[in-house]
Amino acid sequence: MRAPSAPTPGLRERLHRAWDSDVAWSFRHSPVAIAAALVAAILLLGAVLAPWIAPQNAFDAASLNLMEGFTRPGELSAAGHVFLLGTDDQGRDVFSAILYGSRVSLLVGLASVAFSIAIGVTLGLAAGYLGGRTGAVIMRIADIQLSFPAILIALLVFGVARGLIAPQYHERAAIVVLIIAIGLSNWAAYARTVRGSTLIEKNKDYVMSARVMGRSAFSIMGQHVLPNVMGPVLVIATINLALAIIAESTLSFLGVGVPPTQPSLGTLIRVGQQFLFSGEWWILLYPALDLVLLALSINLLGDWLRDALNPKLR
Amino acid sequence: MTTPVLSVRNLRVEFPTRRGTLTAIDEVSFDIAPGEILGVVGESGAGKSITGSAVIGLIEPPGRIAGGEVYLRGERIDRLSGEAMRKIRGKRIGMVFQDPLTSLNPLYRIGEQLIETIKTHTTLSESGARKKALALLTEVGIPAPDTRIDNYPHQFSGGMRQRVVLALALAAEPELVIADEPTTALDVSVQAQIIALLKRLCRQHGAAVMLITHDMGVIAETADRVAVMYAGRIAEVGPVRDVIKAPLHPYTKGLMGSIPSLTGESDRLVQIPGTMPRLTAIPSGCAFHPRCPRCFVPCATFRPELQAEQTSQVACWLYHPYPVTAGIAS
């Protein structure tokens, strides 16, 4: 708890200020942003509330009835149930599968972005503050990360981790490894931005005086650089989130992502692909649609955010 | 009375923004006689550059000319189509910008850029255009033009680049040259050369000049008449000597008082209290009234128009009969 140096504005006033700010204004006047936010919110809620709102626990094998397999969307199954979006080959309700699947996809996506931000911001602060050779080396590594395709980095990390971890732990570690792999492939953009801001702030007077007064450099940087950098970091984060979700689904589609016991949207698509050509299109289509809507709405929000925070565009 | 080369009447330029419409310049009127050099002076943000851009038709959308007229030798040009205006640009009105480095395309030789301009406005062949380009380079004082014509912009110094820019602006022999802060980006030692060159070239080619600058010294040396702008409006227009020696508008007086003088008067430099208002918050009535030492009854409510006073024109209630309304609080 820090001692307040001036009366802090009440919550009501803060909300009022936020509503009036440029960013909120821009949001209210952009139908695309509102629509995108709505879609993203719905999908997010669906994923979060999956265990409560899904008609079926999609990945508990005991609750499945093989006889109900391949039911078309909206039609009656062999056991007399109606499934909103149909069932797959094992009688799994596609709707429930999507809810649980998007849960995994979002988990991996959000966690990897958080991981990327943690690494990127820290390295950026370090590179900017320490400068010199350390800073240069860090930035060089960042350059390399930026020029290497993320999927390659993620695959390498995943492959190496697989080799290092004993097979019996593969399944349990898979999600964590995946998060780390995707996180490691996307941190450089944050590092660059934060380093830039740090370099600017480093030389300002108040930093000097704070150091004279004995405050640690890192806490100064943290308190003053971070607020300045939040905006751009947020923009990068939204766009990165969409990329992370797509990366995860790609890796899962390729078979090197989440384990089969915790399928994500990518896994569902992989499964669905087999049945596409034999006519059971719904097994593929709905997970694919969910994925695209998720990525699209996040991208649109990211685009809007970037324009709204850009001082150059009136 | 010869037709003025340029005649601007009640020009208004607006910029729609998220929070409403911004008026950048408001009811601006002035004339420029053939061959005359009119200085347009004022602080940053006073609207000088916008006026220049509006005359040559280069206001960037969503900004637009929202009122008034611009006449070039008696013909109205502010409502022309894009193509018609393009033909005027370069050929009848030329413009020079502040930074010569960014004004030139770094990937093309200056010869190519000169020839491009010449061929756009004349029917000269490639070799004819090249000859003319060489002549222009000589005229602006570039040494060894035969070799330098094939150089790239980054191979010139700042002063030389601005000379090239002048050559480009004058290539098609315009009647009016708008110079927007032509020396601000140059070294002090080079500034005087460029201004002298500008003056000489325009006299020789018979072109009038609209010289936009915030540097009163340049105006004093070079201009015939001067227009003083404040907050998007013209405060005073008149012959240079008169405006400098005997300024009428209190703002002009303040400007003159804040210029250090070498002629011995050891008074303190007078600073005008306050700052020029932002375009989003222009005061009612006369825009200068909150800072004016002579502010009185009508100034806060009624906006003064430019009216003739001795040899100049001035927009100030001190010089004209002012309207009165009942019940004004002071």
Next chain:
Amino acid sequence: MIAYLLRSLAQAIVVMLAVALIAFSMFRFVGDPVANMVGQEASVTERQELAQRLGLNDPFPMQFAHFVRGAAQGEFGMSYRQGRPVRDLLIERAPATLELAVLSSAFALVLGIVLGVYTAIHRRGILANAVMSLSLLGVSLPSFLIGIGLIYLFAVELHWLPSFGRGDVVSLGGWTTGLLTESGRKSLIMPTLTLGFFQLTLIMRLVRAEMLEALRTDYVKFARARGIPERAISFRHALRNTMIPVVTIAGLQFGSVIAFAIVTETVFQWPGLGSLFIQSVQFVDIPVMAAYLMFVALVFVIVNLGVDVLYFALDPRLRGATTAPAR
């Protein structure tokens, strides 16, 4: 100029060595090379002999040097999974990937530039906005979905194009190409579109952004003030200046294309390096993984060098000594 090129070359070598270090570390420390190469019944002495032969008891720098020397000759040992020399696998599969990569890059570059210029010039047109919206969709669509969608439409429903494989290929020396047979060409269409699509949206948005930037510069403003026609401004001034960053970035992207081919090759069962790599990750086939890494790094480095040279040709500010500024 020579100094510039030498510097680029030196950087290239440093990058290759760094990547080699990573690849070698993978080789040495992930899994047990000996265990992977001999059966379970091998005795301890046999394993020790193998370790000695493989040089596993030598000091680290020596092993690394050995590795680098081998790598320079394309020698990466044997694939754990397939039991064949990695080198052979590389040679066999590289043409498939390279052909696909080059074709899709060309497609993306040409169409990307055309669309980018169009949407920049006609900023507010309906068609331009439609194209921009589609491009946003393109960034949100994972490429495997595009591949699946194309297969469904053109192979399953319309039966126009084959749904997997390269078709018939013709051998030319060590190279195999699908361009010389009809089935080969048909097989190339969908994978090229899939692989190139993401590139296309990237380049299109880049060209558009750069054009718009260029159209806002002072030299464009000055050109307009001189009465230069808008067409000349768009193509002679703005576009020319746009090309430099575009070519640079597009070039650098080529290395990524090779990597993205992993997904496309999997969807279309394309017998290239990408599908090989995925298998190697699934089975932890370290020699193949290491070799693939080196290959991609090599492509990167070569393309970078090429881009540096191109940059030089395009931007006069980099060439030669600037003449001493005259007053």
